[in-house]
Amino acid sequence: MGKVFSLNIHELPEEKIMATTLKPVDVVIIGVGWAGSILAKELAQTGLKVVGLERGGNRRQEDFTLPGIHDQLKYDRRLELFENLSRTTLTFRNTTREVARPMRRHGPFPWGEGVGGAGLHWAGWTWRMTPWDFQIKSQTIARYGEKMIPEDSTIQDWPITYDELEPYYDKFEYTLGISGKAGNLKGEIQPGGNPFEGPRAREYPNPPLKRSYGETLFANAARELGYHPFPMPAAQMSQPYKNPDGVTLGACVYCGYCMNTGCEVMAKAVPQTTTLPVALKTGNFEIRTHAAVTRINTSGNRAISVTYIDGQGRELEQPADLILLTAFTWSNTHLLLVSGIGKPYNPATGTGVVGKNYSWHNALPYIPLYYDEGHIFNPFMGAGALGTVIADFQGDNFDHTGLGFIGGNILAAIAMGHGPLTFQPTPPGTPSWGSEWKKALAYYYTRTVQIIGLHDHLSYRGNYMDLDPNYRDIYGNPLLRLTYDYGPNERRMSEYLVSVGDKIAKAMKPSKYAVYGLDAHFNAGAGYGIIHQVGGAITGTTPANSVVNKYLQSWDVPNLFVIGASSFPQISSFNPTGTVGALAYFAADAIKNKYLKNPGPLVPS
Amino acid sequence: MDRRKFLTILGSTVAALSSAHLFSATPSYGRKLGTLKKAYTFFTQAESEFIEAAVARLIPADELGPGALEADVPYFIDQQLSGEYGAGARFYNQGPFGATTPYQGYQLALTPRQLYRAGIAATDQYCEETYGKRFAQLDPAKQDEVLKGLQGIAGDINLKDVPGATFFNHLLSDTKDGFFSDPAYGGNKDMIGWKLVGFPGVPAMYMGLIGRNEPYHVEPVDLRSLQEAKAPVDEHGHVIHRRAAIPRQTTAPTSRPTDSSYSDDSRPEPSFAV
Numbered sequence: 050m051g052k053v054f055s056l057n058i059h060e061l062p063e064e065k066i067m068a069t070t071l072k073p074v075d076v077v078i079i080g081v082g083w084a085g086s087i088l089a090k091e092l093a094q095t096g097l098k099v100v101g102l103e104r105g106g107n108r109r110q111e112d113f114t115l116p117g118i119h120d121q122l123k124y125d126r127r128l129e130l131f132e133n134l135s136r137t138t139l140t141f142r143n144t145t146r147e148v149a150r151p152m153r154r155h156g157p158f159p160w161g162e163g164v165g166g167a168g169l170h171w172a173g174w175t176w177r178m179t180p181w182d183f184q185i186k187s188q189t190i191a192r193y194g195e196k197m198i199p200e201d202s203t204i205q206d207w208p209i210t211y212d213e214l215e216p217y218y219d220k221f222e223y224t225l226g227i228s229g230k231a232g233n234l235k236g237e238i239q240p241g242g243n244p245f246e247g248p249r250a251r252e253y254p255n256p257p258l259k260r261s262y263g264e265t266l267f268a269n270a271a272r273e274l275g276y277h278p279f280p281m282p283a284a285q286m287s288q289p290y291k292n293p294d295g296v297t298l299g300a301c302v303y304c305g306y307c308m309n310t311g312c313e314v315m316a317k318a319v320p321q322t323t324t325l326p327v328a329l330k331t332g333n334f335e336i337r338t339h340a341a342v343t344r345i346n347t348s349g350n351r352a353i354s355v356t357y358i359d360g361q362g363r364e365l366e367q368p369a370d371l372i373l374l375t376a377f378t379w380s381n382t383h384l385l386l387v388s389g390i391g392k393p394y395n396p397a398t399g400t401g402v403v404g405k406n407y408s409w410h411n412a413l414p415y416i417p418l419y420y421d422e423g424h425i426f427n428p429f430m431g432a433g434a435l436g437t438v439i440a441d442f443q444g445d446n447f448d449h450t451g452l453g454f455i456g457g458n459i460l461a462a463i464a465m466g467h468g469p470l471t472f473q474p475t476p477p478g479t480p481s482w483g484s485e486w487k488k489a490l491a492y493y494y495t496r497t498v499q500i501i502g503l504h505d506h507l508s509y510r511g512n513y514m515d516l517d518p519n520y521r522d523i524y525g526n527p528l529l530r531l532t533y534d535y536g537p538n539e540r541r542m543s544e545y546l547v548s549v550g551d552k553i554a555k556a557m558k559p560s561k562y563a564v565y566g567l568d569a570h571f572n573a574g575a576g577y578g579i580i581h582q583v584g585g586a587i588t589g590t591t592p593a594n595s596v597v598n599k600y601l602q603s604w605d606v607p608n609l610f611v612i613g614a615s616s617f618p619q620i621s622s623f624n625p626t627g628t629v630g631a632l633a634y635f636a637a638d639a640i641k642n643k644y645l646k647n648p649g650p651l652v653p654s
Numbered sequence: 655m656d657r658r659k660f661l662t663i664l665g666s667t668v669a670a671l672s673s674a675h676l677f678s679a680t681p682s683y684g685r686k687l688g689t690l691k692k693a694y695t696f697f698t699q700a701e702s703e704f705i706e707a708a709v710a711r712l713i714p715a716d717e718l719g720p721g722a723l724e725a726d727v728p729y730f731i732d733q734q735l736s737g738e739y740g741a742g743a744r745f746y747n748q749g750p751f752g753a754t755t756p757y758q759g760y761q762l763a764l765t766p767r768q769l770y771r772a773g774i775a776a777t778d779q780y781c782e783e784t785y786g787k788r789f790a791q792l793d794p795a796k797q798d799e800v801l802k803g804l805q806g807i808a809g810d811i812n813l814k815d816v817p818g819a820t821f822f823n824h825l826l827s828d829t830k831d832g833f834f835s836d837p838a839y840g841g842n843k844d845m846i847g848w849k850l851v852g853f854p855g856v857p858a859m860y861m862g863l864i865g866r867n868e869p870y871h872v873e874p875v876d877l878r879s880l881q882e883a884k885a886p887v888d889e890h891g892h893v894i895h896r897r898a899a900i901p902r903q904t905t906a907p908t909s910r911p912t913d914s915s916y917s918d919d920s921r922p923e924p925s926f927a928v
Contacts, residue, residue: 115891116880119856122835127739138746143757150758153746262867302859302892314890425869429853430860464864469834469853481805482712482826483798487850491718494851495869519750574759 068356068364074098077355077369079342079384080376082166083626084612084633086320087221088373090294090328091637095645099334100367102357104341104380105163110321113311121470124310130170131159131309137522139379141573143534144511145396151520151528156573158409158580160377164336165320167377167580168626172308172433172465173284173317175227176623177218177631180211180247181444185505185619188445189455197455199538201510203406205618208590208599211247214631217638219250221630222282225318226290226298229253229282243279245440255287258301263426263498264437267462270556276441281461282627283434284318294327305466307433317433340365343524345372345388345609352390352609358524370648371640374586374611375633381615382514382585383529391586391596391605394513396532402596403586404515406508407533408620410581413458413543414550414566416500418559419476425495428472431464442549443622444505454541456505459622460550463499474499476561500553502546503579508619509536514585534571543567581625583617591654598652600639601632607650612636692726692840696735696767703790704774705731711797712829720846722829730832730841731770731825740767764816766824773821776813777804837876848874856880858893871898 075097078085085101093099108130123129132138132155140149161167181188184206189197198204231252232242257280260268268278285301292298301316315322328334339360346354346366354368374381385391385403394405420426440446442457449455474497475481475489517530535543543566554562568575589595592604601616603609612633614625643651694702705728713722722728734740742765754761764772778788781800785792789800803811804822811818832841834848836855842848848855855874863870872895879885886894 115887116856116877116893120836120838120877122831122839126831126835127744133744134746135742135744141758143755147755148752150754150761151746151748153760156759259861259864261865265865300861302857302861303864304857304860304892306857423867425867427860427863427866427868427870429857430864430870435864469847469851470831473830482801482829484714484716484718487713487716487718487721491850491852494853520748570757572757572759574757 068366070354070366070368073368073370074100075369076100076371076373077102077367078373078375079345079355080104080166080374080380080613081164081320081325081336082161082375082377083168083320083324083630085166085373085375086168086324086328087630087633088375088612088637088640089334090324090331091634091641093328093331093333095641097333099328100369101334101336102340102342102355102367103164103336103338105161105338107336107338108164108169108311108321110311110315113313115313118310118313119304119306121306121468124306125468125471128155128159128309130161130163131155132162135523137524138528140517140520140528140530142530142532143570145532148519149517149530149532152573157571157575157577158582159578160379160580160582164325164338168320169311170309171284171319171626174434174436174624174626175222175225175229175282175284175630176459176627177247177249178211178621178623178628179245179444182621182623183207183209183211183214185444185455185621192445193449193455197449199507199509199536202507202536202538203510204507205406205587205589205594207618208588208595209635214628214635215247215250217631217634218627220634221627223254224292224294224323225284225630226254226286226292226323227282227284227318228255228258228280228287230257230280232277232279241279243438243440244277245443245446253282254292255290258283258285258287258432258435259303260437261426261431261435261462261464262424263464264435264462266424266498266557267500267553268437270553270558271437271439274553274556276439276553278437278439281434281436281438283432283436285312285432285434286316286318292323294323296323296326298322301432303430303432303435303466305429305431305468307431307466341524342384343387343526345374345384345390347388347390347606350606352606370608371644372609374609375613378582378585378613378615379514379529381611381613383516383526385586385596385611386514386516386529387526390603390609393515396511396513399510402592402594404513405596406584406587406618407512407514407531408506408508408583408617409533409571410503410579410583410620410624411506411535411539411567411571412501412577412579413504413539414500414502414547414564415577416550416554416562416564417474418498418500418554418557419474419493419561420496420498421560426464426498427495428464428467428497431466433465435465436461436463440622442546452541452545454538454545456507456538456542457622458502458504458542458546460500460502460546460553463501467499469494477563498557498559500550502550503622503624504539504542504546505622506620507536507538508584512536512584535567539567581614581620583614583620583625586611586613586615587618588616589618598650598654600643600651601636602639602644602651604650604654608648610636610640692729694729694732696732696740697728700778700788701771701774702728702732704778704788707790707792707797708801708825709829709832711794711801712826713833719850722833722841724843725833725841725846726843727829727832727841730835730839731828733840734828734831735767735770740770741765742767760820762816762820769816769821769824772816773813773818773825776815777818777821780811780813838878845874845876854893854895856885856893858895859888859890870895872896873898
C-alpha cells in the first residue's frame with residue numbers, strides 16, 4: 050500500500066505560480082469544529098505546536114450576545130452561520146444516469162463554516178450509538194441470515210466496538226456537560242433512561258432538562274403503549290456546570306433561540322465554550338481563519354504540507370509532520386479527492402474507497418399533532434435538544450422477522466424553540482395562503498406538537514461522492530459531486546415506521562394529525578433540515594474496504610488522519626456528533642500514546 | 655435557581671474565556687437610529703402596485719386584523735431584494751445551466767431580484783392579455799384566481815420568460831418572512847405578525863414556565879426597543895415581558911378553523927435542524 054494516486058485534471062498549469070512556504074510546524078489541523086478543537090486541545094497540551102486552518106471566519110462567544118442573536122431572519126432563514134454557497138457547494142443527482150447540478154441554495158441539509166463549524170450551530174442532541182450499530186452487518190446476518198442484507202447495500206461493521214469507544218464517549222459527554230438520564234449503568238437497567246443503550250460507566254454529568262408540555266403528552270402515550278420514553282441527551286446545561294478542564298457553562302433558560310446560532314448564557318456546549326478556550330490557553334495552538342486549504346501535498350506515502358489561500362489572497366504552503374483532516378464530511382472527502390490521496394471509489398466496478406458509503410440522516414416519520422382548546426404548547430420556549438424519545442423501534446430492538454428491512458428509528462417529541470418564521474403549522478388541507486391560512490396559523494401556532502423520527506440509513510453501492518466534471522469552486526477546484534437516493538431498505542422501513550408513528554399519534558389524542566414518511570425520491574430542493582452527512586472516508590479493517598484504519602489514520606499516508614463523520618460506514622438512527630466527539634478523543638489518544646512514540650502505520654495493512 | 659450563584663459562576667466563566675461582553679446589564683446601543691424613513695429602493699411604481707396588491711391577497715386584512723400590506727411587507731421585500739438576498743450573494747450562481755430533474759432544487763440563472771422583475775412583468779402581461787387589466791387593477795377574486803394559477807393549484811398559468819410557480823413560491827415565502835421577521839427588517843410593522851400568533855419576539859427567561867399548559871399572553875418585544883433601552887430587562891439583559899394590554903383571546907380565533915375547500919397538498923416543512 051502507500052500508493053498515492055494522481056488525477057489528470059490536477060496537472061499544473063503551464064506557468065506555475067509558486068506558493069510561499071512557511072516555517073514548518075508539528076501539526077496542521079484542517080477545520081476547527083468539534084473534531085479539530087478536540088485534537089488541537091489534546092495535542093497542544095503535550096507541547097506540540099499546532100496550527101488550525103479554518104476556511105471560514107472567526108466566531109467568538111462575544112458575537113452571540115443579547116439582543117442581536119434573537120433574530121430568526123438572520124440565523125434561521127438567511128443561515129448566517131452556514132456555508133456561503135457563492136464560494137463552493139456540492140453538485141447533486143439521484144442516480145449516475147443524470148447530470149449533477151449544483152446545490153445553488155441550501156436545501157434539506159445546510160452545512161456550516163467558520164470557527165466552531167457544525168459544533169456551533171448544532172442543536173445539541175448528543176447520542177451514543179449502541180453496540181449493535183457498530184456491528185450492524187454481522188449481527189443482522191447472525192440473527193436473520195445473509196438474505197436480510199439488501200443486495201446493493203455496502204454496509205459494514207465498524208473496526209471499533211462500543212466497549213472500546215465507551216471511555217471516549219464518557220470523556221466527550223463530561224467535557225460538554227451533557228444533560229440526560231442513564232438507562233444502563235454497567236449492565237444494570239435504570240428506570241427513566243433508555244433501556245436499549247449500551248452500558249455506561251457512570252451517569253450523565255448533568256440531570257435531564259425540564260420537560261415541555263408536548264413531551265409530557267408523548268411520554269404518557271408512549272408509556273400507555275408499553276414503550277420506554279426517556280429524556281433526550283442534551284448539550285444544554287440543566288444547571289451551571291464546571292467541566293473536567295475547568296471551564297464553566299451556564300444553565301439553560303429555555304429561550305428557544307438555540308439551533309443555528311450561539312447561546313448568550315453559554316448554556317449550549319460548543320467548541321467556543323468548551324474545547325477551544327482550553328486549547329488556546331496552552332499557547333501552543335494558533336487558529337488561522339479565512340484559510341482555505343486547496344491541497345494536501347504528498348511525497349511518496351508521506352503528507353508533507355498543505356497549500357491554502359489566506360485572507361490576504363496569498364497562496365501559502367504550510368509544512369507539518371502530522372496533518373489532521375478534521376473538517377465536515379464534504380471537505381474531508383473533497384480534499385482527499387483533489388489531493389489524489391487514496392483510490393477514488395467507482396460505483397460501476399465497486400473498486401476504490403474514497404467517496405464510498407455516503408449516507409444521510411433523514412427524518413422519518415414527521416408527525417405534527419394539532420390540538421384544540423385546553424392545550425397550549427408555547428412553541429417559542431425550548432432548547433435545541435429538548436425532547437423526549439423512545440428507542441423501542443431503533444436498530445434491532447424489535448424483531449424484524451418477516452418485515453423485509455433492518456434497522457429503525459428513534460422517535461422524539463421535540464421543543465427545540467420554534468419561532469413563527471420557520472414554524473407555521475396548519476393542519477393538512479389548509480391552503481398555504483389567504484384568510485383561511487391566516488386563521489389556521491393564528492389558532493394552531495401555539496397548539497401544535499411535533500414528533501420526528503431519525504432513522505438508520507444503509508449505505509449502498511450507488512450512493513457516493515466524487516469530483517464533478519462540470520462545476521468548480523472559487524479556488525478552481527472541481528466541486529464535490531453527490532449521487533444519492535433512498536434505498537429499498539429505507540422505503541420499506543418508511544411504511545413500517547409510519548404505522549408506528551400513527552399508533553403513537555392516535556394515543557396522544559390530538560384533534561388532527563398527519564404522519565409523513567419518505568417522499569418518492571430525495572429532493573435537494575426541499576426545505577426541511579437535518580445536516581448529518583456521513584461516509585466518504587470510512588473506517589474499516591483493511592485498505593480494500595476503507596480509507597482509514599480504526600484510529601482514523603489513512604492507510605495510504607500514515608501521517609494523515611481523517612477524523613469526523615466521514616469515517617462512518619453508514620449512519621445509525623443516532624445523531625453523529627456524540628460519536629464524532631468520541632472518535633476524536635479515541636484518535637487523539639492513539640496519536641499521543643502510540644503514533645508519536647513510533648510514527649508509522651498503527652494497524653498493519 | 656439561586657440567581658446570585660448563577661451569576662457568580664458565569665462571571666468566572668467570563669474570566670476563564672477572557673471575553674468581556676458576555677452580559678451587558680443595559681444592552682442599549684450608543685446611538686439612537688430614530689424613526690426609519692421607509693422608501694422603495696428596488697421596485698418601480700408599477701412593480702410596487704403589483705407587490706402591494708399581491709401580498710394583500712396572500713395575507714389579507716380580515717376579521718383577525720391587519721395583513722401583510724398593513725405590516726409593510728412590500729417594503730420588507732423591496733429591502734431584501736435591494737440587498738444580499740436579492741443579489742443572490744450567498745447562492746452558487748455559476749453555469750453551466752441546462753436540463754434538470756425535479757429533485758435538483760433551484761436551477762434558474764436568475765437572482766431573486768431578476769426573478770421578481772421578470773415575474774411581475776410576465777404576470778402583468780398575462781393579466782393584460784387575459785383580462786385587459788394589470789394585476790393590481792383586478793378585483794380580489796380575480797387576483798386570487800391568478801395567484802392560484804401561478805402556484806399551479808387551480809388552472810395553470812404559463813408565464814412568458816419565467817416559471818410561474820417558482821416566482822409565486824418566492825413571493826409567498828418572502829411575504830411570510832416579512833410578516834414574521836423582526837420589524838428591524840422593515841416588515842412586521844408594530845409586530846402585527848407576532849401579535850397574530852402570540853409570539854413574544856425577543857425572549858425572556860422561561861425556566862419557570864416551560865412545561866406548563868398555560869397561555870403566555872405578553873406584549874412582544876423587538877430588537878429596536880431593546881437597543882434603545884425601551885424594554886425592561888433583568889440584570890442579564892433578558893427581557894422582562896409585560897402582560898398583554900389586550901388579552902389575546904379577543905384578537906385570536908377561539909374556535910378551530912373549519913376544513914378548507916381546497917388543498918395545496920404540499921408537505922409541511924418541519925421546524926428543526928438538528
